[in-house]
Amino acid sequence: MSEKNHFEISKHKDYLYVIKENISLVHPAYTNDPLNIYLLLGAHTALLLDTGCGLFPIKPIVDELIGKRNLLVFNTHYHWDHPLGNVEFGEVYIHENEVKLVSNPYDVSYFKDSPNEIVKVYAAQNFLIPPADVIKPLKDGDTFDLGEIVVEIIHCPGHSTGSICLLASTKELFTSDVAYYGDQFLPKKEDFPIVLKSLSKLIILFEKQENIEIYPSHRKYPCDKNLLTDLYDGITNIEKIWDRKVAFDFFESWQIDDPSGKFRYYIARE
Ligand SMILES: [Zn+2]
Numbered sequence: 001m002s003e004k005n006h007f008e009i010s011k012h013k014d015y016l017y018v019i020k021e022n023i024s025l026v027h028p029a030y031t032n033d034p035l036n037i038y039l040l041l042g043a044h045t046a047l048l049l050d051t052g053c054g055l056f057p058i059k060p061i062v063d064e065l066i067g068k069r070n071l072l073v074f075n076t077h078y079h080w081d082h083p084l085g086n087v088e089f090g091e092v093y094i095h096e097n098e099v100k101l102v103s104n105p106y107d108v109s110y111f112k113d114s115p116n117e118i119v120k121v122y123a124a125q126n127f128l129i130p131p132a133d134v135i136k137p138l139k140d141g142d143t144f145d146l147g148e149i150v151v152e153i154i155h156c157p158g159h160s161t162g163s164i165c166l167l168a169s170t171k172e173l174f175t176s177d178v179a180y181y182g183d184q185f186l187p188k189k190e191d192f193p194i195v196l197k198s199l200s201k202l203i204i205l206f207e208k209q210e211n212i213e214i215y216p217s218h219r220k221y222p223c224d225k226n227l228l229t230d231l232y233d234g235i236t237n238i239e240k241i242w243d244r245k246v247a248f249d250f251f252e253s254w255q256i257d258d259p260s261g262k263f264r265y266y267i268a269r270e
Contacts (some may be wrong), residue, residue, distance in 0.1 A: 017039040181220050245267070
């Protein structure tokens with residue numbers, strides 16, 4: 001296998017590519033295929049949103065698509081499936097809360113017992129994946145001009161403390177792992193208000209602007225506002241179905257299925 005057939009590349013709009021990677025290849029417990037890595041092409045600067053699992057080189061693909069543009073590389077958050085290709089790029093941005101988490105070699109030793117062949121790629125690096133040379137901090141409200149497209153950082157803690165979403169002036173909202181249809185990784189129950197506050201922040205965007213399309217980091221895209229309200233309602237309802245939880249040890253979580261079938265929740269244990 002090479003990077004050419006590992007990643008599935010699709011041109012979604014003139015200025016938006018999606019580079020898809022199947023994360024279940026690494027461990028079958030991860031069912032949120034595909035991971036969607038977005039590449040936005042401004043007039044003079046391109047923005048790569050996440051660098052993926054680090055299994056195969058992604059930079060050659062990106063270089064070919066961006067032509068002579070400058071390149072900015074952001075991580076939506078620090079979870080393993082988003083930053084492990086960072087080492088290929090000299091400089092990467094992530095929210096200030098998570099700079100430290102991607103500044104050191106990334107320990108993926110929890111994949112040592114994976115039944116899947118591909119973890120040999122991590123084993124060859126002793127399950128420590130090197131970081132980018134330079135990690136720069138992002139803050140809520142930061143904007144970047146790509147040329148004809150301006151993107152704004154929206155800090156949305158909950159899924160992780162430094163999770164960000166990105167709103168583009170071309171009306172795409174990139175929600176990272178803050179909202180998608182599929183398995184949700186949530187903090188412990190006491191911290192649900194943080195998750196709900198972040199979702200509210202995104203829902204409010206739709207009051208100011210109609211026709212925003214949502215591009216999550218996993219599975220289906222584009223989605224509409226219903227994704228945000230479905231997830232908000234689903235998380236609010238978890239308390240009522242709390243007695244249905246079962247232990248899921250690989251994630252050290254409680255697992256509960258949303259009655260709608262749209263989400264499965266993995267909730268951090270106390
Ligand atoms: Zn995540």
